[in-house]
Amino acid sequence: MGNQPATPGPDLLLKTLAEFRYELRRFLLFSECAALEAGLQPQQHQLLLQVAGAPENMAVTIAYAAERLGLKHNSAVELVDRSVREGLLERTADVNDKRRAILRVTRKGKLVLGRLAGSHAEELNELAPRLTGALKHISFNAHRSNNVEAR
Amino acid sequence: MGNQPATPGPDLLLKTLAEFRYELRRFLLFSECAALEAGLQPQQHQLLLQVAGAPENMAVTIAYAAERLGLKHNSAVELVDRSVREGLLERTADVNDKRRAILRVTRKGKLVLGRLAGSHAEELNELAPRLTGALKHISFNAHRSNNVEAR
DNA sequence: ATATGTATATCGTGACACGATATTGCTCAT
DNA sequence: ATGAGCAATATCGTGTCACGATATACATAT
Numbered sequence: 216m217g218n219q220p221a222t223p224g225p226d227l228l229l230k231t232l233a234e235f236r237y238e239l240r241r242f243l244l245f246s247e248c249a250a251l252e253a254g255l256q257p258q259q260h261q262l263l264l265q266v267a268g269a270p271e272n273m274a275v276t277i278a279y280a281a282e283r284l285g286l287k288h289n290s291a292v293e294l295v296d297r298s299v300r301e302g303l304l305e306r307t308a309d310v311n312d313k314r315r316a317i318l319r320v321t322r323k324g325k326l327v328l329g330r331l332a333g334s335h336a337e338e339l340n341e342l343a344p345r346l347t348g349a350l351k352h353i354s355f356n357a358h359r360s361n362n363v364e365a366r
Numbered sequence: 367m368g369n370q371p372a373t374p375g376p377d378l379l380l381k382t383l384a385e386f387r388y389e390l391r392r393f394l395l396f397s398e399c400a401a402l403e404a405g406l407q408p409q410q411h412q413l414l415l416q417v418a419g420a421p422e423n424m425a426v427t428i429a430y431a432a433e434r435l436g437l438k439h440n441s442a443v444e445l446v447d448r449s450v451r452e453g454l455l456e457r458t459a460d461v462n463d464k465r466r467a468i469l470r471v472t473r474k475g476k477l478v479l480g481r482l483a484g485s486h487a488e489e490l491n492e493l494a495p496r497l498t499g500a501l502k503h504i505s506f507n508a509h510r511s512n513n514v515e516a517r
Numbered sequence: 518a519t520a521t522g523t524a525t526a527t528c529g530t531g532a533c534a535c536g537a538t539a540t541t542g543c544t545c546a547t
Numbered sequence: 548a549t550g551a552g553c554a555a556t557a558t559c560g561t562g563t564c565a566c567g568a569t570a571t572a573c574a575t576a577t
Contacts, residue, residue, distance in 0.1 A: 226418065228483050233419025235490070236412060237434055239390075244436040258533080261387060267377065268384025277556060283388055285395040290534045292557060314542045314555040332379050336504050339386070343501045350494045353487050409564080428525060441565045443526060465524040465573045 228353070235349035242342050249334055253327050258284070259298050262291075263328045266304065267320045274309065275318045303327070379504070386500035393493050400485055404478050409435070410449050413442075414479050417455065418471045425460065426469045454478070 250260035265283040269275045281291035295318065298304040303324035309315035320328065401411035416434040420426045432442035446469065449455040454475035460466035471479065 228487060229415065229419040229479065230421075231419075232483055232486060233415050233434075236415060240412075240434075240436040256532085261391075264380065264384050264387060268380040268382075270381075278554090283384075283391075285391040287535060288556070289536085289558080293533075296557095309555095312543070312555080316556065328380065332383055335383060336379060339501060340505045343498075343505055347494075347498050347501065350490060350498065354491045354494055407563090429523090438566060439525070440527080440567085444564075447526095460524095463524080463574070467525065 231349055231352045235346070235353065238342060238345050238349060242338065242346075245338050246335060249331055249338075253331055255303070255327060255331075256297070258294055259301075259303060260328075260331060262294050262298055263303060263320050263324050266318050267325060267328055274315065276309075276315050277318070280318060298324075382500055382503045386497070386504065389493060389496050389500060393489065393497075396489050397486060400482055400489075404482055406454070406478060406482075407448070409445055410452075410454060411479075411482060413445050413449055414454060414471050414475050417469050418476060418479055425466065427460075427466050428469070431469060449475075 246260070247257040250257045253260075255263070261284055262280060265280055266275050269279065269283075273279070277291050277295060278288060280286075280295065281288045284291065284294075286294070295304060295306060295316075299306050302321055305319040305321050306316050307319070309317050397411070398408040401408045404411075406414070412435055413431060416431055417426050420430065420434075424430070428442050428446060429439060431437075431446065432439045435442065435445075437445070446455060446457060446467075450457050453472055456470040456472050457467050458470070460468050
């Protein structure tokens with residue numbers, strides 16, 4: 216028992232990072248559940264979001280989707296396969312460069328995506344203060360981050 | 367050719383959400399790579415972080431870890447198994463309640479964790495402005511989020 | 518002491534991301 | 548133009564990991 220009420224201690228950075236990741240995880244969990252309830256696999260949701268949210272002037276290819284999702288090309292191909300199979304996405308060969316596949320969100324996909332966007336915006340509004348709070352703490356304590364001894 | 371320079375359009379919310387998730391993914395990717403380079407599976411890193419970053423006065427159990435990582439209990443058990451096997455974590459039975467397992471990060475685990483904390487703080491410092499920027503945009507546009515038509 | 522609940526553990530299954538490799542189409546130097 | 552090299556996508560086999568369902572051990576209330 217006789218410990219300090221809430222030792223800020225030298226591992227304050229660890230605590231803040233843990234808190235940040237916890238909030239982040241909660242958001243991601245919310246997002247995954249929302250997607251599933253809307254009938255989408257979480258990753259499909261992300262794919263649709265990146266395809267629909269890309270600048271209009273650019274060709275949305277598999278490689279683009281892969282980079283945006285932080286995936287390898289082949290993983291993106293499989294994800295696109297599944298999404299096309301379920302009528303959420305449309306894949307057409309590029310006319311100028313027949314190697315490329317151009318991706319487009321179908322009407323069905325846009326409908327689901329629109330519904331998800333609303334709830335996500337709400338959730339992010341609630342989450343924002345806690346996230347930015349943790350971020351400020353981290354940047355504040357980042358400088359003295361070298362006193363991380365293993366005791 | 368003749369399209370507006372960068373149509374803000376009605377799907378501005380989608381664009382902002384996409385950008386937010388992209389930045390988020392980049393951070394997560396950075397974190398995963400950093401963990402792997404340090405010899406940890408990304409999820410092990412998160413486990414160690416939540417165990418080490420928990421308030422001192424509380425007993426860190428499997429259930430706590432599961433909730434913090436957004437996992438089911440059994441997944442947390444398996445994750446703990448692997449981490450204990452690799453000498454990163456210590457699992458001891460609770461004296462007061464023998465059902466519970468108390469988790470503690472080993473010296474080895476703390477060493478790796480400390481190294482990772484530093485680089486993460488740096489990365490988050492760079493990322494913070496873009497993340498908070500996107501968050502502000504979202505909260506700003508959250509109210510008019512109902513004009514999401516599928517065209 | 519039994520019944521109900523709680524914390525952790527085990528086992529089989531499925532989804533998915535990946536590495537390695539293949540295929541098709543572009544591009545550029547000569 | 549044409550073959551060599553490069554770029555974009557596709558295929559296949561593999562391993563990891565989270566999960567649901569279930570089991571076990573312990574606690575608590577009546």
